[in-house]
Amino acid sequence: MADAVLAPQRTVRAAPDRHRRGAARWLVLAAVALVAVLTLVPFAIMVLNAFKSPSDYSNGGPLSWPSGLYTDGLVNYWRTSQYPLKLWNSVVISGSVAVAAVVVSLLNAYAIGIGRVRGRMSIVALFLLANMLPQETIVYPLYYAAKQLGLYNTRLSVIIIFTVVQSAFGTYLLASVLGTFPKALLEAAALDGAGHWKILWRIVFPNVRPTLSVLLIFFFVWTWNEFFIPLVMLVDNSTQTVPLALAALQGDRLMDAPTTNAGALVSLLPAVAFFLVFQRTLTRGVTAGAVK
Amino acid sequence: MPATTTSAAPGAQVPAHPTAAPAAARRRRSRHPARTGGLVYWLYLLPGGALFAAVIGGPFVASVYLSFTKWSGVGDPRWVGLANYDRLVHDEIFWTSFKNTVAMVVAMVVVPTLLGLLIAAVLFDGVGRSFHPRVASGLRAAIYLPQVLPVVVAGIVWGWILRPDGAANAVLDAVGLGALTQDWLGSPGTALPTVMLVMIWVQIGYPVVIFMAALQRVDPELYEAAELDGAGWLLRFRHITVPQIRPETFVVTLTCTIAALKVFAPVYALTRGGPDNVTNVPSYFAYYTFFKKLNVGYGSAIATVLTLLIVLVTLAFLRLQRASEQAEEGN
Numbered sequence: 001m002a003d004a005v006l007a008p009q010r011t012v013r014a015a016p017d018r019h020r021r022g023a024a025r026w027l028v029l030a031a032v033a034l035v036a037v038l039t040l041v042p043f044a045i046m047v048l049n050a051f052k053s054p055s056d057y058s059n060g061g062p063l064s065w066p067s068g069l070y071t072d073g074l075v076n077y078w079r080t081s082q083y084p085l086k087l088w089n090s091v092v093i094s095g096s097v098a099v100a101a102v103v104v105s106l107l108n109a110y111a112i113g114i115g116r117v118r119g120r121m122s123i124v125a126l127f128l129l130a131n132m133l134p135q136e137t138i139v140y141p142l143y144y145a146a147k148q149l150g151l152y153n154t155r156l157s158v159i160i161i162f163t164v165v166q167s168a169f170g171t172y173l174l175a176s177v178l179g180t181f182p183k184a185l186l187e188a189a190a191l192d193g194a195g196h197w198k199i200l201w202r203i204v205f206p207n208v209r210p211t212l213s214v215l216l217i218f219f220f221v222w223t224w225n226e227f228f229i230p231l232v233m234l235v236d237n238s239t240q241t242v243p244l245a246l247a248a249l250q251g252d253r254l255m256d257a258p259t260t261n262a263g264a265l266v267s268l269l270p271a272v273a274f275f276l277v278f279q280r281t282l283t284r285g286v287t288a289g290a291v292k
Numbered sequence: 293m294p295a296t297t298t299s300a301a302p303g304a305q306v307p308a309h310p311t312a313a314p315a316a317a318r319r320r321r322s323r324h325p326a327r328t329g330g331l332v333y334w335l336y337l338l339p340g341g342a343l344f345a346a347v348i349g350g351p352f353v354a355s356v357y358l359s360f361t362k363w364s365g366v367g368d369p370r371w372v373g374l375a376n377y378d379r380l381v382h383d384e385i386f387w388t389s390f391k392n393t394v395a396m397v398v399a400m401v402v403v404p405t406l407l408g409l410l411i412a413a414v415l416f417d418g419v420g421r422s423f424h425p426r427v428a429s430g431l432r433a434a435i436y437l438p439q440v441l442p443v444v445v446a447g448i449v450w451g452w453i454l455r456p457d458g459a460a461n462a463v464l465d466a467v468g469l470g471a472l473t474q475d476w477l478g479s480p481g482t483a484l485p486t487v488m489l490v491m492i493w494v495q496i497g498y499p500v501v502i503f504m505a506a507l508q509r510v511d512p513e514l515y516e517a518a519e520l521d522g523a524g525w526l527l528r529f530r531h532i533t534v535p536q537i538r539p540e541t542f543v544v545t546l547t548c549t550i551a552a553l554k555v556f557a558p559v560y561a562l563t564r565g566g567p568d569n570v571t572n573v574p575s576y577f578a579y580y581t582f583f584k585k586l587n588v589g590y591g592s593a594i595a596t597v598l599t600l601l602i603v604l605v606t607l608a609f610l611r612l613q614r615a616s617e618q619a620e621e622g623n
Contacts, residue, residue: 025418025419025422025423028414028418028419028422029418029419029423029427031414032411032414032415032418032419032431033431035411035431035435035496036431036434036435037434039434039435039437039438039493039496039497040434040437042446042449042450042453042493043437045453045459046449049459061457061462062453062457062458062459062462063459063462063463063466104339104340104343105340107336107337107339107340108336108337108340108341110333110336111333111334111335111336111337112337114333115330115332115333115334115336116333117333117334117337123337126344127344129603130344130348132550132602132603132606133348133352133599133602134553134554134574134575134595134598134599134602135554135575136556136574136575136578136579136582136591136594136595136598137351137352137355137592137595137596137598137599138347138348138351138352138355139351139579139582139595140351140355140358140365140582140588140591140592141350141351141354141355141358142347142351144365145351160343160347161347163343164343164344164346164347164348165347165348167340167343168344168348171340196330196332196333200336224442225441225442225443227442227443227444227556227557227560228556228557228575228579231560232579232583242442243442243444243445244444246444246445246448247444247448247560247561250448250451250561257452260448260452261449261452264445264448264449264452267441267442267445268440268441268442268445268446271440271441271442271445272437272440272441274440275440279433
């Protein structure tokens with residue numbers, strides 16, 4: 001009876017499924033729910049301590065319930081880390097990289113997938129290889145070159161580097177998408193006298209826009225979360241990103257428990273907000289990426 | 293796609309054209325992109341190619357060269373041949389860091405893939421069907437959450453929780469297991485397993501989401517037919533779920549293995565490779581050698597070996613995947 005209500009679309013099936021019978025299904029649910037709760041516990045502890053005063057913390061420890069809502073930790077971190085500036089740096093870097101990397105990926109993929117230039121397989125392999133390369137292998141020459149060129153500790157240095165790193169993946173993905181682009185469309189456009197530049201922007205671009213927007217979001221999020229190269233390249237307050245700011249203050253004596261937790265909270269909020277807004281696109285993109 | 297309608301037109305249009313010669317020339321040109329390389333397309337590779345050479349190609353070659361030199365970052369590098377590699381082979385920290393890579397593969401690939409397969413199957417096949425798909429996607433979102441945030445932020449939160457006076461020990465005290473409390477990240481015995489646990493927490497959401505998406509691709513009739521034949525859940529899991537989503541399993545294990553070989557931020561945030569190098573990993577070891585020891589040649593050698601390892605692992609994976617696909621077709 002309850003089954004029929006809970007799963008109306010499956011009433012046709014008469015075969016007894018042990019997962020829809022009594023205790024077993026609740027046990028399964030409980031087990032998975034336990035995993036989910038365990039995953040969320042650190043977040044709960046973080047939020048709990050972000051709004052707890054230092055005296056509450058020293059009296060009751062990390063698990064006690066705060067005696068009042070304390071927001072000085074938040075204010076503290078906001079000021080010490082110059083959070084709005086960090087947020088702006090992250091937005092500028094991730095936004096520029098996302099747009100630039102999508103454009104570069106599209107140009108590369110157009111030459112490979114539609115232009116079918118000679119040796120395209122090796123070019124794709126090269127880009128794929130670049131995507132797997134550990135950043136440690138390129139970091140020192142980049143650091144040295146940036147210092148020589150006066151790009152060290154500028155947002156531009158990180159923007160250029162990640163434009164290339166992300167477009168390596170984008171080229172690989174888009175080249176295979178464009179490789180299957182309907183030839184009839186291209187031929188019709190060429191017959192109407194459209195040159196390759198016009199074909200790219202009038203025919204190809206509108207057709208692959210959904211894929212490009214998935215790439216755009218991916219590049220933005222990936223760049224936002226990057227740590228290693230920004231750690232090396234960006235050394236002061238005026239250029240550092242949100243994740244770097246928190247790491248830079250780690251272990252600082254200004255960082256008491258509430259401030260650390262409040263800092264972590266505001267550092268992960270943009271990422272979580274972004275995820276909630278684009279959840280659908282991202283899960284669709286994950287699927288698109290999973291099946292080659 | 294409205295434009296497809298015009299694709300039928302070319303044959304009809306060409307003869308109608310006033311002058312035949314330019315039309316033929318245009319048609320020849322129009323065929324061009326469909327076949328191989330008009331030279332003009334190389335122009336499109338120019339910006340990407342130049343950037344690639346400047347940011348990845350050049351620095352990579354430079355790094356391999358530097359691995360044969362001694363250099364502190366100022367002055368000129370001095371050629372020392374294989375001396376850095378010879379030193380690596382005898383360096384205990386090097387071996388520890390690469391051994392820890394195996395631990396990272398266990399924590400970031402083996403456990404998340406197995407657990408993820410199980411959770412995805414249970415969520416999709418069990419919870420999604422017998423309760424409501426919403427319940428399943430809610431649980432999935434909760435498990436995926438750690439994947440969303442900057443991993444260094446996760447590392448800092450965990451580092452704080454695992455401090456001697458942190459929440460982990462407080463929880464143990466609260467449930468009467470006070471005897472188990474310790475300095476989780478600070479003592480050599482527990483540091484590595486603790487870092488591994490954190491990495492499982494970070495990583496688990498990724499396979500769950502990919503596998504759940506993959507399961508949507510599987511024909512539900514397979515399951516229904518198996519159920520009618522009286523196959524239990526375990527049997528269906530083994531004979532339908534696992535083989536059906538094999539392509540995704542390959543992608544997940546390959547990408548996670550590469551991520552495990554490269555892992556840096558969590559180690560940086562949690563332990564900085566300590567205590568006494570028990571949690572050191574190649575990427576942190578290279579970073580430390582570059583920027584703290586200022587030994588660029590030696591750091592480059594570490595990075596080069598790591599690159600080589602990643603390329604070899606990837607090639608092995610791809611070969612394994614091809615073999616498995618061929619075996620599948622043979623059946």
